[in-house]
Amino acid sequence: MIPVRGVEGQRLAVLGLGRSGLTAARAIRAGGGIPVGWDDNPAAREAAEAEGIETLDLRRQGAFEAISALIVSPGIPHLYPAPNPVVLAALEAGVPVDNDIGLFFRSFATPDWDNFDTPPRVVAVTGSNGKSTTSALIHHILEQAGRPAQLAGNIGRGVLDLDPPADGDVVVLELSSYQTDLARALTPDIAVFTNLSPDHLDRHGGLGGYFAAKRRLFAEGGPDRAVIGVDEAEGLYLAGQLSEGPGDDRVIRVSSGQKLSGAGWNVFARKGFLTEWRKARQTASIDLREIKGLPGAHNHQNACAAYAVARALGLAPRVIETALQSYPGLPHRSQRVAEANGIVYVNDSKATNVDAAARALSAFKRIRWICGGLEKEGGLDALSGATGAVAKAYVIGREAAQFAMQLDVEAEVCTTMENAVSRAMAEAEPGDTVLLAPAAASFDQYDNFEQRGTDFVEQVTKRLG
Structure with a gap:
């Protein structure tokens, strides 16, 4: 652990008690500071309290009295699309706002x-x-x-x-x-x-x-x-x-x-x-x-x-x-999952925006493209001209039909990963690449892009035996 320096005897508030927030609280304590945390999730507060970390409702009037700094977890928006009320209260009280990255560089x-x-x-x-x-x-x-x-x-x-x-x-x-x-x-x-x-x-x-x-x-x-x-x-x-x-x-x-x-x-x-x-x-x-x-x-x-x-x-x-x-690649990022009967299977679930998907589509010569999910702001216009290597798209997600209508290639509405993998594998020919590059977020069907990529790998592995 990297103990936070320069906080001896000071009370620092931590907003968000997930992985980074809880680690920040521990590092503050290791540096001689006194962390007080808050999270809207009761289970997260209980986990912090089980480690002896004091919890304090930072939404309450006067919560920032005797607080030296507010440490905000990265997943919490602070200014846009609307000011976070806890961050705003800290700023109004003259309390500096930082995060674990700032604490790291100073320590x-x-x-x-x-x-x-x-x-x-x-x-x-x-x-x-x-x-x-x-x-x-x-x-x-x-x-x-x-x-x-x-x-x-x-x-x-x-x-x-x-x-x-x-x-x-x-x-x-x-x-x-x-x-x-x-x-x-x-x-x-x-x-x-x-x-x-x-x-x-x-x-x-x-x-x-x-x-x-x-x-x-x-x-x-x-x-x-x-x-x-x-x-x-x-x-x-x-x-x-x-x-x-x-x-x-x-x-x-x-x-x-x-x-x-x-x-x-x-x-x-x-x-x-x-x-x-x-x-x-x-x-x-x-x-x-x-x-x-x-x-x-x-x-x-x-x-x-x-x-x-x-x-x-x-x-x-x-x-x-x-x-x-000797670089093996990362899971869910151009991950070569399998090769069978002349067909390559690639998991690029991390391609959660259209630019990342376009880059993935440029890497292979003939593609059976599994795409779709929670569409991001800006639409799919940036994919125009990037689909020349796509033989066919197999679209997943709750809004798969709407997503498919925006593509400039032949597209089949599959909705689920199971159906998409099954159809892509049935139609793939030697020399093809079955590529998961969603060009969208995963949250309409999955907790995160990792879970989506894992589902793709499991569906492929199941069918290849």
Whole structure:
């Protein structure tokens, strides 16, 4: 655990007592502070009280008297679509509002580091799509290279649940916009921006607010080095803001699909080859085409970002290439589930928005596409032109018929995963890929995208025997 520093004897309120909130309360207590928590769910309050954590209804008048700070769990909206009444009460009382990410960054470094040969480093990854794969890939490369590393944040462990860092340790954090938006301290050594596409717009008051939440990772203190995906205008803008000139190699620009050259530090993938270009010359090249854990241009962008981080940490290109070859992939993210009779089955349940689904659709040549669910704001227009490889769509979800009507390919309304998998497998031919890439949230039928992906895997496995 990372004890929270600078809270000795202070009372800190924690709003939301799920995984991150309960861990934050424990870390506050470990640092000598006094956590008081609140959650609308009685079971969550009981779990906290069972650990000796005091609960206090933060909705009550005067609840913030003698409270030093309010720590808000990332799943709780604070400003949009409407101000959260507890957060508003804290602000009106002059109480600072933070989250577990902010507590981590202010508490991670300790005087023990004076005895280390190599200070620990923090790599933080954000963006709309690919941040989980990029984070896991960085962690995998470091482990394969024999570097001590931990993975946390929106993937793996909660940030305050990490082990105190060892000499030379690297902590890799996946951070969502929910996590960067409120953190009062954001000081990674290396920060990564993968890409931006519309998502969580209600939570951030629109696309500008969503980008602003991501941008905070680079503006609140500023990393020593930034790895920026420049395939969208927002990434180009961010790289331009952080760079002092064309040759400033503190910014590593990353692309999938376009060649990047010039005096700076660039890493890009074209036609399946990753290329590092530095100081106006090529310094390395890696063939990504046969790496099964990284199919498609979107995963090649993830590989470029992970490669750039590893290079910034001092790893040699050949060491990185060897590690990329052994990357197994993540569950529910371009996960190769099975191959039988010349047909490949891929679980990309994490493709919960149209941009992520479009990227998945570009990775395979002939697709039996399982899609549908709770449609997000903005509709499906962004899928136009991205379905050229789709032989047929099999649509799930409570509003499957309406979803199917918006697609520009032949579509069959299946409603359930069981029916969709059964129909796709019955019609698939050798050379096809049966792909789950929903382009929608899962909450109309499942608790989360993981449960949806697991259902897909189970249906496939059952039928293949």
